[in-house]
Amino acid sequence: MRSRNRLILLVLLVVAILIVVFFVMRRDTRAEFGPAVALCPGPDAYGYTCEPGGGFAYIDATEDLFLYQDDGLSGVTLPFPFVYYGTTYTEVQIGTNGTVQFGAAGYAEYFNSCLQPAPVDYMGDLLAPYWDDLDVTYAGYVETAVSGEAPNRIFVIEWDHVPFFDSDLSDTITFEVQLFEANNDIVFLYQDVTAIASSRGRSATVGIQSAAQGLSLQYSCNQPSLVDAAAVHFPHPAEPNGDMGLATAVTVTDLPTLQAKGATAEILAQLNNRQPDALRLLQTDWRTQQPARLLDWQEVDLTGNGRHELLLFWHGVQNQATTQLAVIGLDTAGEFTPLFDQRLSTRTQTVQDIALADTADLTGDGVLDALLYDAAQGDLFVLTAVSGTLALVPVPEQCQGHMAVLDGDGDGLLDIVRDGCATSGRVVMGWDGSAFVQKRP
Numbered sequence: 001m002r003s004r005n006r007l008i009l010l011v012l013l014v015v016a017i018l019i020v021v022f023f024v025m026r027r028d029t030r031a032e033f034g035p036a037v038a039l040c041p042g043p044d045a046y047g048y049t050c051e052p053g054g055g056f057a058y059i060d061a062t063e064d065l066f067l068y069q070d071d072g073l074s075g076v077t078l079p080f081p082f083v084y085y086g087t088t089y090t091e092v093q094i095g096t097n098g099t100v101q102f103g104a105a106g107y108a109e110y111f112n113s114c115l116q117p118a119p120v121d122y123m124g125d126l127l128a129p130y131w132d133d134l135d136v137t138y139a140g141y142v143e144t145a146v147s148g149e150a151p152n153r154i155f156v157i158e159w160d161h162v163p164f165f166d167s168d169l170s171d172t173i174t175f176e177v178q179l180f181e182a183n184n185d186i187v188f189l190y191q192d193v194t195a196i197a198s199s200r201g202r203s204a205t206v207g208i209q210s211a212a213q214g215l216s217l218q219y220s221c222n223q224p225s226l227v228d229a230a231a232v233h234f235p236h237p238a239e240p241n242g243d244m245g246l247a248t249a250v251t252v253t254d255l256p257t258l259q260a261k262g263a264t265a266e267i268l269a270q271l272n273n274r275q276p277d278a279l280r281l282l283q284t285d286w287r288t289q290q291p292a293r294l295l296d297w298q299e300v301d302l303t304g305n306g307r308h309e310l311l312l313f314w315h316g317v318q319n320q321a322t323t324q325l326a327v328i329g330l331d332t333a334g335e336f337t338p339l340f341d342q343r344l345s346t347r348t349q350t351v352q353d354i355a356l357a358d359t360a361d362l363t364g365d366g367v368l369d370a371l372l373y374d375a376a377q378g379d380l381f382v383l384t385a386v387s388g389t390l391a392l393v394p395v396p397e398q399c400q401g402h403m404a405v406l407d408g409d410g411d412g413l414l415d416i417v418r419d420g421c422a423t424s425g426r427v428v429m430g431w432d433g434s435a436f437v438q439k440r441p
Contacts, residue, residue, distance in 0.1 A: 086245020
């Protein structure tokens with residue numbers, strides 16, 4: 001009887017082993033990679049995970065990209081090939097809005113989107129350490145650095161004391177991305193993300209994605225989840241999913257049109273509401289706001305379509321360096337749309353109070369150009385159509401005297417004649433096909 005019981009137990013043990021082996025063999029090995037779209041800690045379908053990066057030191061980058069723009073991009077060659085979602089890249093596009101896109105093309109989108117339930121299709125292979133509406137026009141720096149020696153180098157991309165769009169220039173955040181040559185790991189580090197405007201990521205997207213492959217791993221989206229002196233580590237999987245890996249750089253044809261924002265968006269909203277005397281009401285309202293702004297406008301046909309466009313310029317009362325210029329026209333659906341939108345001051349040149357000085361066809365294309373003059377500084381700009389797109393072209397020399405538009409040398413083209421110029425008294429400037437150049441003193 002005892003021998004029979006042993007035999008039954010042995011048979012049951014063998015059956016159990018066979019069942020375990022059967023289910024192990026039938027297991028989908030892809031399950032270890034997780035879903036295509038995942039939330040931290042992951043993994044996602046490629047094998048990326050995310051974890052606290054307490055063992056990584058913040059590295060101060062010092063190579064300034066001179067990316068002093070709002071919604072700007074700078075292409076940078078990587079110091080070493082880097083594998084990301086199965087594709088080896090040698091170039092990245094670094095954006096002022098806290099993004100890094102792999103490949104030769106990028107998109108300076110200021111309006112962040114969550115990376116789930118699906119990756120953002122037009123952002124390609126993306127690192128989003130702090131994707132938000134940041135502005136490096138007047139303050140802050142986007143810098144890079146290479147730390148260490150091959151084959152253990154670290155490539156650093158730092159957003160250093162960068163303010164948010166349309167906010168106090170002293171209210172800034174500082175963070176960076178580190179890319180590791182030895183193992184293709186990624187680390188987001190946050191030195192100071194406590195700000196009044198948008199503290200700790202409450203209007204930012206943080207995560208990684210490969211849009212063309214439909215993969216993403218999101219750490220947070222529009223949540224105050226970040227803290228100072230913290231880090232998020234995205235280790236490259238030791239054995240990534242072999243089914244993944246293709247070049248997914250953004251192509252220009254896939255990109256949506258950047259939308260107006262800030263004061264320009266407010267003007268468009270008022271105009272498209274078809275409220276009578278919308279601009280004058282807005283002008284009055286802006287004078288009483290804090291900080292106050294002064295708004296002025298003119299109607300000029302700058303496109304040659306026989307209809308007037310609105311040429312608008314405004315600046316702050318306390319901070320006149322915030323001078324901005326916009327041109328608004330009607331689209332085919334009868335809606336007001338921006339044709340041109342640009343801040344005029346830079347870190348090296350202040351435009352305090354721009355005004356329309358004259359209109360004339362200075363480029364010989366049969367379409368009126370707008371001459372814009374800053375009386376405080378003596379600077380002159382011409383708003384003209386270049387290759388079918390409105391562009392603001394500076395006229396050399398600062399001049400405080402009289403100005404006239406005439407054919408100064410008899411070649412049949414109008415010139416700009418200016419007196420009281422800083423270097424040569426009187427100058428005659430003419431269009432050479434791409435810029436205004438001095439014809440003769």
